[in-house]
Amino acid sequence: MTMPDDSADLIVDGAGPPPPIRRLVPGGAPTIVLPPPPGTITAPNGAGGTGPTVERRVSALPAAQVAERMRTEELRIAYGGKEAVKGVSLPVRRGEVLALIGPSGCGKTTLLRSLNRLTELTPTATRTGRIVLDDQDVDTLEVTDLRRRVSMVFQQPNPFPMSVFDNVAYALREQGSRKPRKGALMEPVTEALRRAGLLTEVQDNLDHPALRLSGGQQQRLCIARALAADPEVLLLDEPCSALDPKSTATIEELIVRLREEVAIVIVTHNLQQAHRVADKVGFMYLGDLVEYGDGDRIFSAPREERTADYVAGAFG
Amino acid sequence: MATTAPAPAPVAPAVPRRARRSGTAQDRRTELVLALVAATVLALCAGMLVFVFVKAWPSFEANGLSWFGDGNVDQQIGDIFKSPADPADYVYTIGALPLIVGTFLTTAAAVVLGLVFSLFTAIFIVEFAPAWLNRILEPVVRLLAAVPSVVYGLIGILVLVPFVAENLISTERKESVAFVVQLTGASWSVAAVILAVMIVPIMIAIIVDALRAVPKSWTEGAAALGVNRWRVMWTISVRTARPAIIAAVILATARALGEAIMLAMVAGSVGFIPNPFDGLTFFFEPVRPLAAAVVENAEGLSVIPFGQTIYAFAFILLVSSMVLSLGGWLAKRPMRKYGIQS
Known part of the structure; x- marks a missing residue:
């Protein structure tokens, strides 16, 4: 949904017209419902992303279960001189889901991809500033090692043209120098599928082609594939944007469930989704991290005007 | 011209609807012409196969299965050429196994060698080579595909064959098999190497295109x-490009099967079955592939049984190519199951 361009007054540093902005609810601002008392779990709101009310799915974990895994310090990324991320410092914690929100083209995906150095696959991309994983600069890590610990799930489900089993086993097979036998892989593969909430649907058809699964199943398969290598951080780049509401709800439940085991960063255009799953929210606009804080606070009482405008759907 | 009443409104949408159903008249004409062209090509292929088979039949009929057996094939070809003029006395006896082995050896060795080279070159071009190198490498590869085969033959016979004869084959080695065959340097392995050089460019071109066409979402995923770049290439890109690699192999094999001029110049032109138990000498032994035999004997076609024998050689080549295509199709079939498109 693109809106007529009447947002010129919102351009902060005069860097051309702002990118198109997806509006939250057609025809009006969303009703934000304040979080339920801790401990209550609310059911997903039917059609994910279009319902009139937005509720937190689950309360925050106790502080003892939250631990910092990653951190960016003054991170800047440019594509051939054009800066896409402008000095972002941000913590990523296990036990919390961090959602990056903001209009398209404002550096969210770039920031996400830099966390496991996938930006290096783009030849023109340059990066300054530090990214730290468990107190180690990621530049000092072997890139394959880093990507095993910080795994990524993409916007479009991208299962490989292999069987369901081979997809999940892929990372495991590529990990060791010796190829494990299929029997030895069965247990970690089913475990990964179970964690991704896909096992019951595919356990009788592990030999079936992965590309025959539905879109939602394919995306959960990709999550299972990422989980199989036991990553510490899971990066999700708009994982539900290609999916129907029911699959979206399933994946959101999965994200909330996984946050106890892995640190999760999710880029999303769907503000309601961000509110449903995220403990911490970062709002990015034109490469800047405008505001970062508790999800509830960002949505109910944003401090920055730009954040307020965006979460109220007033942009565009 | 009389003015016509404006068409009633409901009629108007009927036109596009009919157009959707069966196309405009022009579409139908185009379809018909294209179908005719395609049918002509198919008919020519089928006609050629039948024609060659009919021409070749007397040779097959006279020899039966021993046509495919071993024989002193050079001697036999000479005898057929000297057949008496009376059709009742035509000589047909031939055991073409040495020619078939010669074709098989040169083709198989060239394709295996060529596949290894072209696959790794293609991977290098697609994933590892810097852009400036690719700007040189790719035009050169395409140019190599256009070099006439007689040029390769010339280089082979003037450069490679003397080099092999002088530097790689010792006098003792020559003497060790002197009573069976002469080692002149012209040999199946030299022929196979040159043949490999000839088929590599087209294989590289096909495989590079296929590797580039692998969805980025898979390699990035x-x-x-x-997973490191090499393993991504090997486990995802090459895997996905298998149908194209098979297609490249088939095309290259067909090219190698049909190559005549270069092989006639370089392979030795001796109807001999190289013996793998000769050790290293095996590689220096000459052969006479079918296609080379055809082109070497083209001037004798007016002798009827001789012409029929040559047609029989051609028929074997033709059938081999067809079997090859069928084999490629069968090999690609199971890949479709997992969503790999050819």
Whole structure:
């Protein structure tokens, strides 16, 4: 949904017209419902992303279960001189889901991809500033090692043209120098599928082609594939944007469930989704991290005007 | 011209609807012409196969299965050429196994060698080579595909064959098999190497295109799982490009099967079955592939049984190519199951 361009007054540093902005609810601002008392779990709101009310799915974990895994310090990324991320410092914690929100083209995906150095696959991309994983600069890590610990799930489900089993086993097979036998892989593969909430649907058809699964199943398969290598951080780049509401709800439940085991960063255009799953929210606009804080606070009482405008759907 | 009443409104949408159903008249004409052209090509192919088979039949009929047996094939070809003029006395006896082995050896060795080279070159071009190198490498590869085969033959016979004869084959080695065959340097392995050089460019071109066509989401997805570039290439791109690699192999094999001029110049032109138990000498032994035999004997076609024998050689080549295509199709079939498109 693109809106007529009447947002010129919102351009902060005069860097051309702002990118198109997806509006939250057609025809009006969303009703934000304040979080339920801790401990209550609310059911997903039917059609994910279009319902009139937005509720937190689950309360925050106790502080003892939250631990910092990653951190960016003054991170800047440019594509051939054009800066896409402008000095972002941000913590990523296990036990919390961090959602990056903001209009398209404002550096969210770039920031996400830099966390496991996938930006290096783009030849023109340059990066300054530090990214730290468990107190180690990621530049000092072997890139394959880093990507095993910080795994990524993409916007479009991208299962490989292999069987369901081979997809999940892929990372495991590529990990060791010796190829494990299929029997030895069965247990970690089913475990990964179970964690991704896909096992019951595919356990009788592990030999079936992965590309025959539905879109939602394919995306959960990709999550299972990422989980199989036991990553510490899971990066999700708009994982539900290609999916129907029911699959979206399933994946959101999965994200909330996984946050106890892995640190999760999710880029999303769907503000309601961000509110449903995220403990911490970062709002990015034109490469800047405008505001970062508790999800509830960002949505109910944003401090920055730009954040307020965006979460109220007033942009565009 | 009389003015016509404006068409009633409801009629108007009927036109596009009919157009959707069966196309405009022009579409139908185009379809018909294209179908005719395609049918002509198919008919020519089928006609050629039948024609060659009919021409070749007397040779097959006279020899039966021993046509495919071993024989002193050079001597036999000479005898057929000297057949008496009376059709009742035509000589047909031939055991073409040495020619078939010669074709098989040169083709198989060239394709295996060529596949290894072209696959790794293609991977290098697609994934590892810097852009400036690719700008040189790719035009050169395409140019190599256009070099006439007689040029390769010339280089082979003037450069490679003397080099092999002088530097790689010792006098003792020559003497060790002197009573069976002469080692002149012209040999199946030299022929196979040159043949490999000839088929590599087209294979590289096909495989490079196929590797480039692998969806980026797959290679990126694999890279995001912590797999290095080489393994991503090998386990995702090459795997996905298998149908194209098979197609490249088939095309290259067909090219190698049909190559005549270069092989006639370089392979030795001796109807001999190289003996693998000769050790290293095996590689220096000459052969006479079918296609080379055809082109070497083209001037004798007016002798009827001789012409029929040559047609029989051609028929074997033709059938081999067809079997090859069928084999490629069968090999690609199971890949479709997992969504790999050819």
